[in-house]
Amino acid sequence: MAHSREASKSGHAPHANITKAAVHHHLPERHHVPAPVDYDTSNPIETRKYLRTYGLIPPGVDTFENQSKRCMAILNSRKTDIEKYQYLSVLRNTNVHLFYRLLSDNIKELTPLIYTPTVGEACQRWSELYTQPEGLYLSFDQDKGNLHSVIQNWPHDVEITVVTDGSRILGLGDLGINGMGIPVGKLSLYTACAGIHPMRTLPLCVDLGTSNEEFRNDPLYLGSRRPKVTPEEEKEFLDEMMAALTERWPSIVIQYEDFKNPFPSLERYQDTYTMFNDDIQGTGAVILGGFINAVKQSGVAPKDQRAVFLGAGSAGVGVAKQLTEFFIKEGLTEEEAKKRFWLVDSQGMVTLDRPGKLAEHKVYFARDDNNGEQYKTLEEVVEYVKPTILMGLSTIGGAFTPKILGRMAELNDKPVIFPLSNPSSKSECTFEEAIKYTNGKCLFASGSPFPTLHWKGKDLVPGQGNNMYVFPGIGLGAILSKSVNVTQNMIYASAEALSTSLLPQEVSDNWLYPDIRRIREVSVIVTRGVIRAAQKDHMDRELALRNISDEELDDYIRTRMYDPFTEHLKIEREISELASHFNAHISDSSSTAATNGSRRSTVTSRPGTANGRPRAPTRGQNAHGDALTAQNQ
Ligand SMILES: NC(=O)c1ccc[n+]([C@@H]2O[C@H](COP(=O)([O-])OP(=O)(O)OC[C@H]3O[C@@H](n4cnc5c(N)ncnc54)[C@H](O)[C@@H]3O)[C@@H](O)[C@H]2O)c1
Ligand SMILES: O=C(O)C[C@H](O)C(=O)O
Ligand SMILES: [Mg+2]
Known part of the structure; x- marks a missing residue:
């Protein structure tokens, strides 16, 4: 993540010219109750006095590094993942900036603790553990x-x-x-x-x-x-x-x-x-993003792809629709494109003529070329279709059996194996199983994270096909462009952008998704794609972004991003503005007092103004401005 290392080293930025005495003795009474974040042990002494938390925190001023070390040590002392989840929740609620500093420095290690798979157990036990x-x-x-x-x-x-x-x-x-x-x-x-x-x-x-x-x-x-x-x-x-x-x-x-x-x-x-559905659209986009790279590696042309999906729910249909759109863009007709898919649900292969009513969302992909045959099991369907791609969005852990994986390896040089169900216990197979039973041939991505695997002298890194690669950029793109709706083109653009976000090294290592540790930069690329698509669709209301270059747009996106490493500078700026304002008062008052005994009442500041210009109110500012006026008089 891009953040100010200078700030992070010292725990705070070089201070404005403000004497401790001035801060200590002359700052007005503040009437707000300090927020939990105000007790951050990296807050400089001046900040603590300003926030009225001075004395309520141990006197030493922490660096970000020390805070991080302490938190990670506490985290590692928690035995189970759910205990770690609980510790991180408390941290988020008591010191949000520290939580995000920790998360951004350890995104790969901590994401599984705040998201899938641990969030699954947290939800199952939410009422039991509620605090x-x-x-x-x-x-x-x-x-x-x-x-x-x-x-x-x-x-x-x-x-x-x-x-x-x-x-x-x-x-x-x-x-x-x-x-x-x-x-x-x-x-x-x-x-x-x-x-x-x-x-x-x-x-x-x-x-x-x-x-x-x-x-x-x-x-x-x-x-x-x-x-x-x-x-x-x-x-x-x-x-x-x-x-x-x-x-x-x-x-x-x-x-x-x-x-x-x-x-x-x-x-x-x-x-x-301005809305979208992450399970249908976000998932469709993230899988398309990885799939575009998988197609390049597998060498199989879109017209020759044969995709079997286990699971025909919101995610299964969402992904199949997104891949269909890709095939159409690659030159297939819509009819040809949708015929590349065979969906399987709890009752077997989805066909138009199978008994019982078919849910509406399954009709588009229902097969009509099965000659009256109904295929019940995944094994039967694999034998019938001879797929190049196996997607799992079924919630059935272990459904990609060794036999099915082995068959995929017999049928293909590079079978695409995507067990995407979450959490890990529901994954249709593990990374290790996929590698072992396809003899290392498969192109792999799973919904939940799996560890790196040492295989035949090499370290193999699994891809994570999780919508977390795209929904942040879809949301930020919609916010920054002030988009009226989230269109299908914006969703598609997020997938295309994701597919281009890999570094040359990641491409040459045959990765399908970029390193999660670069997620902030990846999100900039995805956000840019989403904004550009919003503009093409005339959905954007932030018209100023239309005429800037991609480079300028990326810079704009970065500057609009919250950075937990520099957040403290806001309050420090507030203090130094106040100090210079206050000093200006004193010198103004004393010089005018020399010539005109009673100008004081005319120099009192209006609350919430700086240099006579209105300023957006920030935490405690009104109380602060009022009190300053009172104290000066
Ligand atoms: N990787 C990701 O980013 C991502 C995104 C969204 C959803 N998911 C995961 O995908 C899974 C499905 O999500 P959804 O929203 O589509 O759920 P859903 O309930 O809409 O669909 C589940 C589908 O699985 C089918 N199914 C159930 N039991 C089956 C069985 N024994 N054999 C074959 N098919 C069976 C159902 O018939 C249904 O079609 C969940 O585990 C979810 O966590 C992953
Ligand atoms: O929550 C996730 O990890 C991905 C997805 O949205 C899901 O429902 O599984
Ligand atoms: Mg979801």
């Missing part, structure tokens, strides 16, 4: 008809929200309000990967009841105990929610996440609000 508020809950039973006023309770301005009803959390089923861990985790990545300011993010969980009977009967469960509302009731509730969110924050970007049936809301809102 602190971390988002907004809207309840069907208690709040319907009143969402507008509940939303007013959120204390900050919001640029982006991730909303779930908890009904399909990863591959773990309906977890009701326990699903809140997912918006919390996704938004942490928005901040870490795309630099959305943590205070501008809103984790949102709607309580529409749950089909999870075990939870409904669990005394510790913190959601309503009603069964899931009907689709019609859900629609009315979401209509009200979308209107209320947008009324309070007109430019809010809304990401739908982990809904059991997300198709109706995407269709209903995508042309009306």
